[in-house]
Amino acid sequence: MIPDFFQFHLPTKILFQAGISKDFSNELQSLGLSRLLVITDKPLRNTGLIEPILLGLKNAGVESVVVFDDVPPNSEVRVVKKACELGKSIDAQGIVAIGGGSVMDTAKAANILLTHGGDLVNDYSGAQTLTTSLNPLIAIPTTSGTGSEVTKVAVILDEERGVKLSFLDRFLYPTMAILDPELTLSMPPKLTAMTGMDALTHAIEAYTSLEFNPFSDALSLRAISLIRKFISKAVAEGGNLEARSAMMVASNLAGIAFDHAMVGVVHSMSHATGAIAHVPHGLANSILLPWGMEYNFDASHARYAELAPSLGIDSSKMSAEGAAREVIETVRQMRTELKKICGLADNLREAGVKEEDLPRIAALAVEDGSSFYNPREVVEEEVLEKLKKAY
Numbered sequence: 005m006i007p008d009f010f011q012f013h014l015p016t017k018i019l020f021q022a023g024i025s026k027d028f029s030n031e032l033q034s035l036g037l038s039r040l041l042v043i044t045d046k047p048l049r050n051t052g053l054i055e056p057i058l059l060g061l062k063n064a065g066v067e068s069v070v071v072f073d074d075v076p077p078n079s080e081v082r083v084v085k086k087a088c089e090l091g092k093s094i095d096a097q098g099i100v101a102i103g104g105g106s107v108m109d110t111a112k113a114a115n116i117l118l119t120h121g122g123d124l125v126n127d128y129s130g131a132q133t134l135t136t137s138l139n140p141l142i143a144i145p146t147t148s149g150t151g152s153e154v155t156k157v158a159v160i161l162d163e164e165r166g167v168k169l170s171f172l173d174r175f176l177y178p179t180m181a182i183l184d185p186e187l188t189l190s191m192p193p194k195l196t197a198m199t200g201m202d203a204l205t206h207a208i209e210a211y212t213s214l215e216f217n218p219f220s221d222a223l224s225l226r227a228i229s230l231i232r233k234f235i236s237k238a239v240a241e242g243g244n245l246e247a248r249s250a251m252m253v254a255s256n257l258a259g260i261a262f263d264h265a266m267v268g269v270v271h272s273m274s275h276a277t278g279a280i281a282h283v284p285h286g287l288a289n290s291i292l293l294p295w296g297m298e299y300n301f302d303a304s305h306a307r308y309a310e311l312a313p314s315l316g317i318d319s320s321k322m323s324a325e326g327a328a329r330e331v332i333e334t335v336r337q338m339r340t341e342l343k344k345i346c347g348l349a350d351n352l353r354e355a356g357v358k359e360e361d362l363p364r365i366a367a368l369a370v371e372d373g374s375s376f377y378n379p380r381e382v383v384e385e386e387v388l389e390k391l392k393k394a395y
């Protein structure tokens with residue numbers, strides 16, 4: 005199905021190779037940067053992954069580098085400010101973000117302040133608030149899930165007001181995404197599983213969102229087939245570079261897909277679950293994905309049916325409804341498999357959510373920006389019903 009109108013724009017240059025994060029000097033030199041702010045987090049620094057990348061920057065002729073490694077899992081406005089201040093201390097010309105979604109989102113927000121000035125990034129929140137481009141940002145993901153290295157989105161917590169600020173702007177696209185699957189070898193099994201399921205959620209929701217288009221469809225389908233084939237292997241055999249490579253590429257494809265097509269009710273519910281019960285983004289998506297798919301069954305079963313071959317289902321003799329049910333069942337089986345391998349929670353109770361918080365989560369989910377792109381209206385009572393089932 006071809007929509008009446010769509011557009012596709014991706015200014016981020018993507019490079020993939022095992023080991024490439026240690027030496028991408030040609031690319032660095034083409035950007036002509038000699039003073040850089042590196043943003044990462046402490047646990048990652050402790051893995052020893054960061055130092056070889058810093059050495060690579062030095063060997064490439066970067067004269068001055070400062071490292072900010074204080075990014076927490078849900079980054080905050082004050083963290084963005086501190087990172088920016090450190091960058092200003094060397095008059096940084098650009099940023100290198102090395103980490104998962106939290107680090108990359110922090111870097112995007114810090115880049116706004118570093119380029120345009122100001123004290124608090126709050127002033128720039130919302131959609132399309134920027135009028136000119138930002139300093140170069142090189143994103144080096146170390147998880148395979150969020151796709152933030154190729155999206156125009158960042159989410160930062162305003163800790164004073166207790167709300168999550170969204171930034172959505174074409175100038176937030178990283179200049180370059182360096183995909184080095186070796187950086188993900190150190191991910192523990194549960195993190196691998198939840199981030200992988202995050203990528204699957206991006207791909208499936210992009211495929212059924214109101215804004216889907218032929219480009220996002222193609223990216224989603226490839227991402228789904230790679231994840232189906234490799235997620236369990238990546239979780240069970242963390243050192244398997246083939247599986248790690250496939251998951252990293254899949255996450256990137258899914259990131260581009262949802263950046264262009266947006267997401268839906270699964271994200272509405274998981275954003276709210278994250279805000280109220282502090283469940284990690286990927287875990288919330290993993291738990292809520294089949295329930296969100298059921299929520300959209302009537303509106304989307306024909307589109308779900310199209311996903312069957314990518315999930316390894318022979319649907320040639322099935323009705324569209326039958327194939328769609330099989331697709332949802334396969335997503336459930338994937339979670340069961342992951343639970344068996346690494347103990348990933350498959351319900352909200354195990355994820356630490358309090359039952360009495362479900363009504364608040366449902367109310368917040370309805371207001372979430374993702375709800376606008378869902379193929380059917382997001383209704384509070386019905387969301388609550390699904391949340392109870394996911395509990």
Ligand code: NAD
Nearest residue numbers: 047048077104105106146147150152155157187188190191
């Ligand atoms: P994360 O960045 O919060 O990292 C989780 C933990 O994993 C951290 O402790 C980190 O140190 C550790 N870690 C990261 N890489 C590792 C590695 N290779 N080995 C060992 N440990 C490693 O997790 P995430 O799931 O990548 O990101 C979640 C965040 O991304 C959320 O804040 C979410 O809102 C955001 N997000 C952003 C986008 C976007 O497009 N901007 C999309 C989806 C999610």
